[in-house]
Amino acid sequence: MFRKIIVIATALLLAATAAAAMDHSGHNMKAPEGKKIRTVTLNGHRLEYRLIDMKEKARQKGLKVAPGMKSHHLMLYVIDEKSGKMVADGRAGYLVTAPGGRVQKVMAMKMNMGYGGDIDLAGGENRVKVKFVAGGTKIVDEFTISNQ
């Protein structure tokens, strides 16, 4: 009996954690939001990136900037050029290198047919390397985001 309770409690905790994780950015993912910062076609797939300034968003909504909150949220949408459909069953990861050399590794989460992850952008040119994998498709994209 006791064991069963622990199992249920663990399951509930996991569910709660998953729900919190999905809500990490606090933005409504139903409509693509943020600024479109890049579109590129690689390996038969169109990659579209959108960047959300989290602090600006918090200000607009009159919300407090939570301590430790990342400065930006980077969304990636992948469209198969042949079918014209979104590829929503892949995995995406970001490697962000700040001008000072600090490296952040972020595993993007699936959200709204795309992939999203919170990143800290330092002032200046931040290098971003994106790896995307879906089935037999592997894509590596590299670009810079300038944060003035």
Ligand SMILES: [Cu+2]
């Ligand atoms: Cu997102």
